[in-house]
Amino acid sequence: MGRAPCCSKVGLHKGPWTPKEDALLTKYIQAHGEGQWKSLPKKAGLLRCGKSCRLRWMNYLRPDIKRGNITAEEDDLIIRMHSLLGNRWSLIAGRLPGRTDNEIKNYWNTHLSKKKKKGSTNTNADEAPKTQVYLPKPIRVKAMYLARTDSNTFTFDSNSPSGSTSQEEKEECPVTKESNMVSEVGNEGESDGFGFFSVDHDLVNASDIECHSYFHTEDHGTLQKVYEEYFQLLNMDHAQFDINSYEDFLLE
DNA sequence: AAATCTGCCAACCGCAATGAC
DNA sequence: AGTCATTGCGGTTGGCAGATT
Numbered sequence: 216m217g218r219a220p221c222c223s224k225v226g227l228h229k230g231p232w233t234p235k236e237d238a239l240l241t242k243y244i245q246a247h248g249e250g251q252w253k254s255l256p257k258k259a260g261l262l263r264c265g266k267s268c269r270l271r272w273m274n275y276l277r278p279d280i281k282r283g284n285i286t287a288e289e290d291d292l293i294i295r296m297h298s299l300l301g302n303r304w305s306l307i308a309g310r311l312p313g314r315t316d317n318e319i320k321n322y323w324n325t326h327l328s329k330k331k332k333k334g335s336t337n338t339n340a341d342e343a344p345k346t347q348v349y350l351p352k353p354i355r356v357k358a359m360y361l362a363r364t365d366s367n368t369f370t371f372d373s374n375s376p377s378g379s380t381s382q383e384e385k386e387e388c389p390v391t392k393e394s395n396m397v398s399e400v401g402n403e404g405e406s407d408g409f410g411f412f413s414v415d416h417d418l419v420n421a422s423d424i425e426c427h428s429y430f431h432t433e434d435h436g437t438l439q440k441v442y443e444e445y446f447q448l449l450n451m452d453h454a455q456f457d458i459n460s461y462e463d464f465l466l467e
Numbered sequence: 468a469a470a471t472c473t474g475c476c477a478a479c480c481g482c483a484a485t486g487a488c
Numbered sequence: 489a490g491t492c493a494t495t496g497c498g499g500t501t502g503g504c505a506g507a508t509t
Contacts, residue, residue, distance in 0.1 A: 230502095266480090271477090273496095316498080318476085321477085
């Protein structure tokens with residue numbers, strides 16, 4: 216399998232991006248759309264590798280990025296999604312509009328992992344039953360679409376299933392579809408001191424999970440719904456689990 | 468005020484998956 | 489079917505800023 220040429224190529228810039236580079240990249244993408252990362256830097260007049268350009272765009276320049284602190288609702292959702300999905304940052308990010316996988320990963324590593332660790336010290340780890348966690352493996356899909364609703368509106372046509380630009384529909388657009396079947400189940404999950412579950416393995420019996428007590432339903436609205444979608448999936452009877460419908464669900 | 472420590476986050480690296488030929 | 493190019497993901501690192509000594 217061929218390896219992607221990396222940023223170590225002689226003559227290419229590395230490190231922090233300058234405002235000028237940001238402007239060049241943004242201008243180019245607004246004119247030509249995302250994709251073709253390999254050839255983009257040259258066409259845009261950037262001395263960066265495509266990988267670096269993609270990362271900069273995805274994590275920082277994209278107009279629909281939500282800047283600012285993670286809200287309590289988002290914090291809550293991240294924790295619960297992580298308890299179900301593990302380190303599937305892109306999957307979690309796909310359900311948090313405006314947040315990037317990198318941002319969520321950083322947030323987890325710097326805030327939540329400690330918080331959770333601290334919480335779990337209140338329980339006896341030795342007695343915690345092992346839990347198997349259903350951890351779907353993502354399948355790569357083409358970029359769905361990027362729709363804008365603000366004054367900088369530009370829509371990346373390509374794969375938009377409906378051509379819609381509404382915020383609501385955008386938020387419903389999944390970025391990843393899943394494969395893998397729910398597998399054999401271990402012991403029941405245990406709520407840790409943090410209000411969630413000790414997740415030690417890759418597979419979980421969602422029906423054994425109890426986390427509803429953590430919800431504050433009046434406040435959570437949309438994010439609550441997001442979590443429930445996943446929870447519902449995991450509650451499916453294993454025998455009836457149909458991978459095709461699962462994929463359809465995620466691609467709806 | 469200076470030196471050191473700590474936390475945060477943008478960016479890089481390596482690998483795996485996918486598509487094109 | 490096999491190979492190569494490209495893209496996407498997750499883990500890790502390096503540098504900066506603020507806190508502490």
